[in-house]
Amino acid sequence: MEKNQNNQSKDNSAIITGGVTGGATAAGIGIAAAGSSASTITWALGAIGGAVGGGMAAGLAVVAAAPLAVGAVGYGAVKLIKKVRRNK
Numbered sequence: 001m002e003k004n005q006n007n008q009s010k011d012n013s014a015i016i017t018g019g020v021t022g023g024a025t026a027a028g029i030g031i032a033a034a035g036s037s038a039s040t041i042t043w044a045l046g047a048i049g050g051a052v053g054g055g056m057a058a059g060l061a062v063v064a065a066a067p068l069a070v071g072a073v074g075y076g077a078v079k080l081i082k083k084v085r086r087n088k
Contacts, residue, residue, distance in 0.1 A: 014078035022071025029063060 033041055042056060049059030 014075050014082070017078045018071040018075030021074035022067040025070040026067040029066065 036044075045056045045059035045063065047059065048062050049055045049057065052058050052062060054061075
């Protein structure tokens, strides 16, 4: 049980990094949209959705998934750096 707790404490920095980067991305999207009108937000979601072959709903899905993707990249980067350092 002690070994499992030790591994969990080593993973905390990766989890924190993933959460912080995802949260910062979500905050950035919120700040960007805060001063926009409904028509501007609708246009932007439609344009983003059009880039992936859909409409406004697809744009909303892409924008909603962005913080998750950025958080996953941050988590993976920390895990990779730790693994490289451990193997040296």
